[in-house]
Amino acid sequence: MSAARFENAIVLKNGNLFLVTDANGAIPLKEKHGFGLYYQDCRVLNGFEIRLSGSPPLIVSSKAPTGTMAELTFTNPRIQGRDGRLIPRQVLAIRSHRLVQDNPPAIRERLLFQNLAGHHAEFTVSLSFRPSFEDIMAVRGFPQHLGNLFAPVWEGGPLYIVYEGKDRLYRGLAIHFDPMPDATDTTNASFNIKLASQETKELRLSQFVTFSSERPDARKPVSEPVDFSRVASDLAHTSETWMGSITRIVSDNAVVDHVLTRALLDLRLLQTKIDDLTFYAAGAPWFVTLFGRDSVIAALQTLAFDSSVAEQTLRLLAKYQGQRYDDWRDEEPGKILHELRTGELARLGLVPHTPYYGTVDATPLFLILLAQHAAWTGTLNLFEELRESVERAIAWIETNQERHGHGYVTYQSRSPAPLANQGWKDSGDAIVHADGSLAVPPIALAEVQGYVYRAKRQIAGLYERVGETMRAGRLKREAEELRTRFNRDFWLPDKGIYALALQGDGTPCSVVSSNPGQALWGGIVSGNKAGRTVDRLMAPDMFSGWGVRTLSERERAYDPLGYHVGTVWPHDNSLIAAGCRRYGFDQAGLDIMTGLFDAARHFNGYRLPELFAGVDRVNHHDPMWYPAANPPQAWAAGAIPYLFEIMLGLIPDGLDHRLRIVRPVLPGFLDELEVRELKVGGAEVELRFRRGPEQAINVDVLRVEGHLDILVEGTFPLSPRHREQVECDCTSGVTRHSPGSPRGLLVWRGAAVRAGGGVRR
Incomplete structure (x- = not known):
């Protein structure tokens, strides 16, 4: 299959059914591509086109705000009418309303x-x-066709097509x-339209997908007409209900609000169910299924907004946790x-x-997602429920660490049809040496x-919380031993x-890559090496201006359009930004956030794609689309809300009914924002962040429902006016501040706050 460009694709999805069309709303009939109507890992249709007297209509506009419905407007090219008269260009208005x-x-x-003309x-x-x-x-290149595609059947007006799989x-x-076609031929239907001046006529079609162990009955009754307005309203209400149930952020920058809204709607779009459990499918069209790494990271990125998806994802992954050794599937207990x-x-x-x-x-x-879920929700119930899965996951890690005698978690596939590389950079050429040669497994x-x-x-x-202090102590010792080894063996002083x-x-792969940025996120980096690591990541050969590249442009294997050897991945950058913030390098985190938000402004619909080219921002004023990137991709969408969480310094400790706000910062394009309905440990809080004098970020607690202590830690001046406001806002609060130091700690106890206020627009 030729590489499909989805840069301006229109993606509609609801549940397991999704439709990917080109920018004209069509699935091209004449070429190979990735567009189509998909259901349960099957591309049902790989072609669908509308023609006006043999010519394609001209697209005027398209919008798919929620991802479950699209509105497209077309007009006509110059065409020959059925009565022999020429119909001039742009005298017909065609509106399409699609629902999934x-x-x-x-x-x-x-x-x-x-008909907008003055004659028929x-x-x-x-x-x-x-x-x-x-x-x-098979769409992606694996040989098929296996089963039997029966001849299309027209019966009583509808068209029935059945495929019998092996x-x-x-x-x-x-x-x-509706109405029935005037003429049919194999899989084509045609309608004779006659319009008086200013007259409008309607044509409806419904495409039903059925999967069954029995051959579908070709004589199904024609479905009842659908009230499009009602269905559209229901679909919009579903999205609005979800958006209203999660944490909301409103800022003083409308573009920023649009970028965040697009990301959240994309995440809603990618919600998919297996066994009645919801998870974030990795991306459309190629990855609308459960992925361990992708689904976990997307759930991690959005815990501050909606913890329920994380909970269901963890249950689902535990259900499919490896049980035995199976080389074909690379399965291990x-x-x-x-x-x-x-x-x-x-x-x-x-x-x-x-x-x-x-x-x-x-x-x-x-395991990280499970722990973070407990920190946000303030409950150990899920940890207790999944205790067996936790034990088995820890055992797998420890067995893997012992396998090759180095104490590192490594991979080396035993499958005859493996992924060559099994980290997030899983393309065959991703893990390289300085001379461009590929690393040899096992790889850590x-x-x-x-x-x-x-x-x-x-x-x-979590083990400490349930009283298993010996188990907790052993895990901590193992972690520190790993940290010591890592900083000795992985560090490249030159x-x-x-x-x-x-x-x-x-042998180390002695190349400059983005991977150490995620090591910062993990916290394994020694403090004395963190600064040099951040400086290297943010050097011009790594930071393109839009984001951190996967590989330095100085490396032999670098390719700005190489999948993992020079491109920029939003999810990677969100974790790197979090790692920079973890070690106190706030400006680097802000620079990454600024680059990604600037990039989102240039992409269609403010949607960050799965990845984009690593070209330099100075020489390329717009970010360059990667040809086969998925739009949307869950962890790319998740990067946007996660960047807000990390830049505002939101550190949950729900198990102790506490929210820490550590060194909050705002990028230069924001002066004020509000976080509403933020849920921590069973409580709910609303916060306002405002840029004050000397670029200090002031934090106002607008509302708290439930028991929650809020600690604001950071570098900000505590002027008399600010102290007065704190006392006003938090009548039972405690303010601690070391005299003569610019650092302060504001503590809000419980729920004694004032309400009101709002972001100025």
Whole structure:
């Protein structure tokens, strides 16, 4: 399959059904691409086009605000009318309203044709469909076709298309029209339209997807007409209800609000269910399924906004946790999955994704998410519920660390159909040496050791909470021993940064990469090496101006359009920014946030893609789209809300009914914002952050419901006026401040706050 460009794609999704079209709202019939109508890892349609008297309509505008429905406006090119008269360009107005329904899985579309001319117009509207029923792995290049695609059947007006898979599952598409077509041919339908001046006529079609172990009945009754306004209202209400249930941020910059809203709606769009448990699918179109690493990171990035998805993701991953040794699937006891597929190839066992466990980092990330969930929600219930999974995950980590005698978590696939690399940089050429050669497994990645360090430290804290102090102490000792080894073996003194990885013989991959930035996030970096690491990451050969590149442009393997060897990944940068903030390098974190927000402004609909080119901002005034990037991608969308959390310094300690706000900072494009309905440990709080004198950030607590102590720690002047305001806002609060020092600690006790106020617009 040729590489598909999704830069201006229109993506609609509801549940497991999603539609990806080009910017014209079509699925091109003549070329290979990734556009299509997809359901449960199957591309049902790989072609759909509308024609006016043989010519494609001209797109005027399109919008898909929530991702569950789209409104497209077209006009006509110069066409030959059915009565022989020429219809001049732009005298027809065509409006399309598309909806994606989850139950039943269906695409509903209403087409309105209006004649704006002063005389009548006669023309033909043709709708062409190309069914494919390809497994999504086949769309990406794996050989198929396996089953039997029956001849299309027109019966009583609707078109029925059925595919019988070798997995004994029938996959069907039923297309209903209202009014019925004037003519049909295989998978084409045509309608003769005659419009008086200013007249409007309507055409509706519904595409129902059915998967069944029995062959679908081709004589189904025609569906009842749909009230588009009601369905559209219901879909909009669903999105609004979710947006109203999560933490909200409102700023004094409308563009920033648009970027955040787009990210949150993309995350809502990517919510998918397995076994009635909701998770963030990794991205559309290629990764609308459960991924261990991606789904965990997206849930981590959004814990401050919605902890419920994290909870369900953890339960789902625990359910599919590795049980045995299986080389074909790279499965090991206690290991968290990499990818789960449910298509024909997976059901036949022709691919190992049932699930596939070829990831080295999902297991420690699973533990980190569990600990962070407890910190935000203030409950150990999920930890207690998943205790067996926690024990098995820790056992897998420790077994892996002992496997090669170095004490590091490494990967080396045993599968005959493996992922060559099993960290987040999983392309075949991602892990390289300075001479451009590839690292030899087993490979220990820098950031994975950081994940393991953080996982052991945080899970130790949960064991302490339940009284298992000996277990907690052992995990902490193991974490510190790992930290000592890491800072000895991974450090490259001549480069001022940590190695990308160590290969099996202990040889470091001595290249400058972004991976040590995620090691900062894990907390494994020694304090005396953190500054040099941050400086190296933010040097011009690494920081493009839009973000930190995956690989330095000075390295032999660098390619600004190489998937993992020079591009910029938003999720990677969000973790790096958090790592910079963790070690006190606030300006570096702000620079990364500024670069990503500036990049989002240039992309269609303010949507950050999965990745973009690593070209220099000075020489390229707009960020460059990566040709096959997924829009949307969950952890790219999650980078935006996570950047707010880390820049505002929100550190939850819900188990002690406490929220710490540590060194809050605002980027230069913001002077004020409010955080509303932030939930910590069963309480809810509203906060205002304002830029004050000397660039200090003032924090006002506007409302607290429930028991919550709020500690504001940071570098800010405590003027008499500010102290007076603190006393006014927090009548039972305590303010501590060391005289003569610019550093202060403001403490709000309980819920004694005032209400009111708002962001100035």
